[in-house]
Amino acid sequence: MSVNEYELIVIGGGIIGASCGWHWVNATNADVLILEKDQPASKATGRSAGHLNTYASHKFPSAIREYCIEFYQELSCRHDEITIHHDQDYVLAHSSEGADRLHRLTEAHPDTFTYLDSDNLQTTDVPFNTVETTAALTFDRALHSDPYSLTTAMLSEFRSAGGTLKLDSVTDINTDGDRFLVNTTDGTYRSEYLVNATGAWSTQTNSMLDISLPIKARTSQIAILKPDRQLDIPMFHCPDLGLYGRQELGDDVLIGGGTSSFIPDPNGFSTTVSESFLVHVSESSDRIANSLRDARVAESWAGRCTSTPDRNPLVGSTSLSDYYICAGFNGAGVARAPFAGKLVTELILDQDLSFQPEPYAPSRFNEADDFKVKSHSTDW
Structure with a gap:
């Protein structure tokens, strides 16, 4: 039996795997293989909202945020099929506690956010339900794009630089001395x-090498609303309601979030959204914007995300020498893929690091750590 030799193998052809492969071929001439069991970006990546920068990006250091934005902007300049949409992000509170949280967040980041109390909202021309909204903050650098186009563009450059992509399903992983089979x-x-x-599928992949890390798959749900009138709605996040959204091309409005649930078997996961999510979207739409009162659901789907106990991703080496993981982005995988690919490449090649690795090191957890999954859309 012939064995194909590579310096690096990346398992997974979503946007994280594509970034790992892209950064590797741009840092070294060593052979690299990406293995994807289906089609690239056909799972979590292709079913995500494609947010690249939102108010929640403040949770990552500025060096990571700026690198990711610059990476995608440069990628879009090389590929006409990529459009990066610039927007304003409104974070809406629907409770007094939520208003207090937004006020504290603005005080902590005065150069990033602008706070609007209920009086400001009543006198400001905003397309939201100012009666239901108790306060808001605005973030002026929101960005989003099509995650499928971003992934395929990276993979195109990856292959052009000498990388190999194979559509093949991994059945087992073993060690052979200091090599992986x-x-x-x-x-x-x-x-x-x-x-x-x-x-x-990170946990299943880890188990092939007897690696245990606290990472869980969870649901992520999206609905496309078709309003009965012409709209102009910016990006919005409603942590009190557990929802986020933005206007699509035309007048359709994407709304995502809802209650997350643990996915014990990703292979048996249904991409159909729950009825409770659709009811929640219907009941909440009018609270977000009066113009969404009579909007109907035109399309919906469910996807998979991964979470960790502290809601930071796992990017780095594991207890098994030369085995690395990039997972657990909690819905921010598209936004943070360039950072993950760059950091893991620098770690493998023992280069000077562009980012502090400790907050993302898998070694920060014990194997037995357990936690309850939580939707990122309820985070402040």
Whole structure:
């Protein structure tokens, strides 16, 4: 049996895996293989909202935020199919406690956010329900794009630079001395380094090497509303309601979020949204904006995200030498993919690091750590 040799194998062809492969081929001439069992960006990546920068980005250091934005802007300049949409992000409170949270957040980041109390909202021309909204803050650098186009553009450049992408399902992983043997449906591949970028399947991939890390797959749900009138609504986040949204091309409005639930088996996961989510969207739409009162659901889908106990991703080496993981982005995988690919490449090559690795190191957790999954849309 012939074994194909690579310096690095990345398992997972979503936007995280694409970024890992892209950064590797742009840092070294060593051979790299990305293995994807279906089509690239066909799982969590393709079903995400594609937010690149929102008010919640303040939770990551500025060096990470700015690198990711610059990376995507430069990628879009090289690919006409990529459009990066600039927007304003409104964070809306629907309770007195929520208003207090927004006020404290603005005080902590006065150069980033602008706070609007209920009186300001009544006298400001905003397209939201100012009766239901108790306060808001605004963030002026919101960005979003199509995650499928971003992923395919990275993979196109990855292949042009000499990287290999194979559509093949991993069945088992073993060690062979200081090498990894990755067995697939169609063959066997050997590498010195291995990166797990399988998202919701990260735990299953880890188990092939007897690695245990606190990472769980959870649901993420999106509905597309079709209003009965012409709209002009900016991006919005409603943590009190557990929802976020933005206007799509035309007048359609994307609304995502809702209650998350643990996914024990990603393979058996249904991409159909729950009835309770659709009811929640219907009941909340009018509280967000009067213009959404009679909007109907035109389309909906559910996707998979991954979470960790502290809601920071796992990016770095594991207890098994030369085995790395990039997962647990809690819905921010598209926004933070460039950072993940760059950091893991620098760690493998023992280069000077562009970012502090400690907050994302898998070693910060014990194997037995347990936690309850939570939707990022309820975060302040």
